[in-house]
Amino acid sequence: MMEKKKINVSLFRVVNDIAPFVLVDYLDDNADEHTGAMLLDSASQSNILLSENKSLISYSYGALNDKTKINGIGRESVVADNVKINFTLGDAIFQETFCIAELDLPKSVGNYPLIGLLGNHFLTEHHLVIDYSDFTLHTSVINQETLSVSEC
Secondary structure: OOOOOOOEEEOEOOOOOOOOEEEEEEEOOOOOEEEEEEEEEOOOOOOEEEHHHHHHOOEEEOOOOOEEEEEEOOEEEEEEEEEEEEEEEOOEEEEEEEEEEOOOOOOEEOOEEEEEEEEHHHHHHOOEEEEOOOOEEEEOOOOOOOOOHHHO
């Protein structure tokens, strides 16, 4: 994270949709700002940029031969190119690494393009938790020394 700020954003919900999505702002190649949806997927380790939407976003390639192996349940693993993407979530600005991959996901969520997913590494690195009691994504500081089993 480029700026350390407290994050407390509402999950983006569509009727009959229980998956946790957030809205992020990003730039295209013309430096025009857009809003898109990202799926919060704590089961995925990596952040993934959907290959069919990569033309929507301004990104830069990582180091030469910078690739990630993505393992999927019931699928063969895929080796994907890594790219760096800048985006904002709430008031916080992020620059994160994403793997470009083809996934069987909808092209849009409500009126917004689904541009990718944020994986578990992103959530844990920035101490973010999904709170289904009030449908928010927010920062959480946990004192692990005093944490009890009932609080997990």
